[in-house]
Amino acid sequence: MQQERLQFLFDRYVSREASNAEERELMEMVVAPANKGLLMNILRTYMHDELPLSLPSDTAEETLLAFIREERKGPQGGVVRMRWWMIAAASIIVLLATFLLSQSRRHTAVVTRHELAAADVPAGHSGAVLTLGNGQVIQLDAAGNGALAAQGKVTISKSADVVSYKLSGHESGPVVYNTLSTPRGRHMSMVLADGTQVWLNAASSIRFPSAFTNGTRHVEVTGEVYFEVAKVFSPDGKHRLPFTVAAGNTSIEVLGTHFNVNAYTDEPTVSTTLLEGAVKVRKERQEVGLLPGQQSVLGQDGHLTVNTHVNTAEIMAWKEGYFHFESTTLAAALRQFSRWYDVDIVFEGKLPEDKIFAIIKRSNSLSTVLKALQTTNTHFKIDKELTTGAGKKLIISMN
Known part of the structure; x- marks a missing residue:
């Protein structure tokens, strides 16, 4: 049985x-x-x-x-x-x-049910805020499926957790910039007018033109964003039109490729990880080229380097619906939890620098995720949970 x-x-x-x-x-x-x-x-x-x-x-x-x-x-x-x-x-x-x-080891700590109840925060879900060029703000959490707005020859629509821009004909009017933003606890994906697919993690944004004109494709991002860039050719069909992304202090140039950008302001580095194709990453006079499986890293010292040994499964887990930790510290994991569960996590005492190991579905509640971490020899306790004007705050410390 x-x-x-x-x-x-x-x-x-x-x-x-x-x-x-x-x-x-x-x-x-x-x-x-x-x-x-x-x-x-x-x-x-x-x-x-x-x-x-x-x-x-x-x-x-x-x-x-x-x-x-x-x-x-x-x-x-x-x-x-x-x-x-x-x-x-x-x-x-x-x-x-x-x-x-x-x-099999000593000093094992267990989070009590009472403590876990304080951290019983539901997982994030799809949703975002779309700000149009004319200042109109559309709350996508509440918007139904179907047409949302029109800008020139571009129709904006929503289907489930995807926002799509569709161009009918040739756009000759002035460039109109829109911004898609995900608050903490939300994620969203979209299709740009050129067919490029974009996924936004929590607390991220992308600023983009409603239609790409004059043979240029340029967007700006914050937070963490994954791209699958559409291959678009020049009118004469002889070469591909480049696609550039501004993230933090870096500029990324691609022709048609799959890559992930992590440019959260609370992370110590700005990184670009390439999964398919080829990209060039620039920071002022510095430039590096990436091959699939490589990552550019802009450190706090302003130097741009290349990491040739990258765990792409760990980096892309957020898009697949997972927290995947292999080379991650507890501090870095807690920053991810803070963004996904929309809760301020305050850690009292010295954070351990040891790497943690866990594979956890992002659809789990925060209490379930913390309980799973307790089984990985990462032992901590939840001291208290407060509700403040700015939202939830969870205070934890090492045992």
């Missing part, structure tokens, strides 16, 4: 059909020591016996990481997306491995 229930919940989870209650039940069963053998059998079936699962082990996390990284490599060493079931299975393996490891 127990095995059948665990199998049922696991199948529902990896097929994206599990309800929130079923996910909670599955996680409770995963961390129950009595279910370890049953879970290992299920995971081996999904992993086709490719992953050694000798747990607990000090190398359990490293083994899993090696397996995931190997699966991310394409036939020629390129970057590919992990299959959904693999991400789901990996997240359960991580939860189990880190939980069992935490049980």
Whole structure:
């Protein structure tokens, strides 16, 4: 009976059909020591016996990481997306491995239900604010599907969590700039008039012309934004029109490519990560070129460097609906939580510099995410939660 229930919940989870209650039940069963053998059998079936699962082990996390990284490599060493079931299975393996490891070590702390209740903040969802060139403001959270507005020969419409700009004919009027902004706790995607697809993480924005004219394509972004740039050719068809992005103090030039820009003002660096194609990143007189799987980093010292060893799955997890931490400090993770759950997180005491490891769905509530982190040997307690005029504030400290 127990095995059948665990199998049922696991199948529902990896097929994206599990309800929130079923996910909670599955996680409770995963961390129950009595279910370890049953879970290992299920995971081996999904992993086709490719992953050694000798747990607990000090190398359990490293083994899993090696397996995931190997699966991310394409036939020629390129970057590919992990299959959904693999991400789901990996997240359960991580939860189990880190939980069992935490049980084998001292000084393990547990967040009480009362403390977690203080952090029971729901996950963010789709929504944004669209500001048109004439000053009109459209709250997309409340806007229904269909046409939103028109600017010249451009029609603006919304379908679910996507805003689309569609140009009919040739736009010859003056350039009109619009801005799409996501508050904290929101995300949104859009299609520009040239067909370029854009995804905005929480607390981000993009300023763009309603239609690209005069053979130029230029946008400005803040926060974190992912682009899949459309290939657009000149009228004579001889060359592609460049696409440029201004982010922080950097300028990114592309011809047709997939890349992620992280330019949050509360992050120590401005980074551009390339997944496909080629880009040039400039900062004043400095310029670097990127190949797929590489990342440019503008440090606080103003120097532009290239990181050739990039975990693209970790960087792109936000777009796929996950928090994915491998080379992330607790401080960096808390900044992500603050933006996604729209809550100010205050950490009292010295923040540990150790890297944390976790794969958690962004659809979970904040309390669920913090509980998952507790199983990764990142031990902290929630001291108190306050509601201020500026919103929620969560105060936590290390045990």
